[in-house]
Amino acid sequence: MAERSFEVSRLPGFATIAIAVFVLLYLPIATLVVFSFNSGPSIAVWQGWSLHWYSDAWNNEAVKGATFRSLIIATAASAIATTVATMAALGTTRRAAFGGQTFIYVVINQPLMVPEIVTAVALLILFGVIKQATGYQGLAYLIIAHAAFCTPFAYLPIRARLEGMDLSLETAASDLYANPWQTFRHVTLPLLAPGIAAGAMLAFVISLDDVVITEFVKSGGQDTLPTYMLGQMRRAITPEVNAISTALLGLTIVLLTLFFILTRKKN
């Protein structure tokens, strides 16, 4: 590589665009964070520094409950979605074409193809019947509903990673008498990891954002952060929501930094 005058993986202009994308991505987030410290009740008119929206959010049981509920649902749903999506991706790529492959593909991607309101109404009717028959009204309905529409978001990146992934290492492993599980665990899975990570992150974020399906599936006392905000939207959004979002961002960044420091040490 040294003999060439340029780095082969560098494509001119790409780094500039990428940096610009990152800057643009964080610009709105920066305003959001700044206005969480606004002393006034507006998310657009600055009236001075204050922390009172943080204490308001902390003292508001409804907001706190909704935030925790959102995180629980997103964690459970993305875990389920990523697991079933990884299995399905392994089952539908890198093998001789078989009848029904297209069918599986279409079923998995179906949640993408109808507007949310339709799935929402359908689930409302179905779960309404089940809720009445069993008397159970817990969070499981929301987790199952979220896991279902998150599945295609996890499946597509994993499948994109798998398609055309080099088979030779796996063949080598089985030549060395590794059993299929060992081959999967020590060869396929590490190679697949970036795809799985991408899929899991997408699923998590998608679940965290969902409004319409949650609105129709939730039972009493099951507001999530988005449905709580939807209720506020018709009237006025206050910086309280900015404060929660900022707190969540801060928490994420702290956890990720810890994670990176720990893995760095291990290496």
Place this chain on the structure above:
Amino acid sequence: MKRTLTALAFLAATTSLAQAEGVLNLYNWGNYTGPDLLAKFEAETGIKVTVTDYDSNDTALAKIEAGGHGFDLVVPSANYVPIFIEKSLTVELDLSKLPNHGNIAPEWMDVDWDAGRKHSIPWQWGSTGVAVNTSVYDGDINTSAIFLEVPDALKGKINVVPEMNDIVNLAIMYVGGEPCSEDTEVLKKARDVLLAAKPDWISMDYGATEKLSNNDWAASVNWNGSSMRARVNNGSVAYGYPKEGYPVFMDSAMLLRDARNVEEAYKFLDFIMVPENAAMISAFARYANGIAGSEAFMPEDMKDAPEVVTPEEHKAAGVFLPTCSPVAQQYMTAIWTELMK
């Protein structure tokens, strides 16, 4: 198999029993129930209230009809109250359990949609009018012409809330018809006036409090409570009551047929009819309530706010939107689709 079923039934029965121990599930508009109100109720009765939000009458109706929701009380708008009653989704109230029922202000007692208030207890009421920045436009603002024949000063600066019932009925009344009209001549005129005005609107969106305060919009079709908040932030915003007719709304609490916490629900309904508590509701969401004597407890800035206390000369033009017939609803949807295409 049978045993599991019995066990399940037992489990279901005990969990619902456990739930009936001092809790209440309220299904209400988002951002409508102040935490201080609930704290006071809990302190007085030991009952913990869980609030779940909705953002449209239709969502609330669909969810309650589907069943298995777990709510005890719902707070629909006046034109949805008869639908809940007709579909038997709510029950007639046992007035003997509501000693404060007499506190309902006389003008809110014998309303068209629930004579004698046997099904619904007033929560809040308000109106849909036009909020205008008077430093941009200083003409007459008590007219729907503000958004239907937009004055030059407001062209491209006025917003219209995306509420089909409010907007189409404002237009119908503007051209001289009755709300929920089925008269095609009237409807045609209403449609034409809307279509002609639309290019002059900047947007059809919510969030008027914010955008009127920071001058993004110079005017908006808007609710009175929101207009008052905008005026507090931005002194030049004034609220107009269209003289051609403007919609008045009232949201009222109703007891659901499949409520599990009926006694608690009665306690809560009685609680919100205490004038002091009704004033707390108003202080939080900035709309008037329907309880006599609550004026004394209202926050200072609301006591004489022209948005909250309707001036005498504008009272007559206020109209309660009736529950439209399916045919009228079809007409409205067709006009709305045409408008938004």
Place this chain on the structure above:
Amino acid sequence: MSPAEQSQKKRSARNGWLLSAPALTLLFIAASGPLLIVLVYSFLTPGQYGNVIWKFSLDGWTGILFTRDIFDGTTNLADAHLTIFWRSVKLSLMTTALTFALGFPTAWFIATRPPTQRAMWLFLITIPFWTNLLIRTFAINEVIRNEGLMNTVLIGIGLISEPIRLINTDTAVFIGMAYVYLPLMVLPLFAAIDRFDMKLLEAGYDLYASRMQVLRHVILPIVKPGIVAGSILVFVPSLGAYVTPRVLGGGKNMMIGNFIELQFGQGRNWPLGAALSMALLLIVMAALLVYVRASTKGSNPHG
């Protein structure tokens, strides 16, 4: 084909089904299964106040293309519906193109960082999306407002003298949609580029290919699955999007998602809403199949 090969093929197909079974079960319970209810509803009569009456009717389906004029009673082609549909398709196509134009360089940039940094850059892409969609859209609004950050800065450094008016324009919607859907493009692209062997580029340049040629003939074919996945993830959900168009575009024009929602809400015509969504499903499914067939043809070395 020998019997041994045949039985191996059978086993492979069986494993394929077994591995897909959990996903299929989940989706049948909470997505495709309930959709059958919607299919049934599309053939019923609208109830008075929403919901349906159990009486067979084809009005939902004919209502997609034809409407009875409420004023003269004649039946006409429903041009309002077609306008709404076309607007949604156009906006989704443009959004997909823009997210690709921005997302490909970004994904490439991430994939060519040293391995220890890649995870960090990936997280940097997703962190903004930990904030809720609504508040994120409002934040974009704050940036592009007339008196917002963008205009203040541009005027401050003397680049412009008058604020650029973006708010409530189609451009604002377009920018906002691209912002909202960007990670859906970047992550699948990254997953595909990341396994790309940079030695192939060496080979390409050794053969005196130009940068453009290398990009077209070496890079694009190999990352194609990622492009397909990313475009689907962006295009299809943006068809049904309505929060972003409403907040940034000012909501004066309906998207197909709003229109269907109207039928289930104030429009009180559930069968029409159901039929519209079934029709949308069929169209998207057909387009998707054609697209996937065409784009995977001959690019999958493992058959």
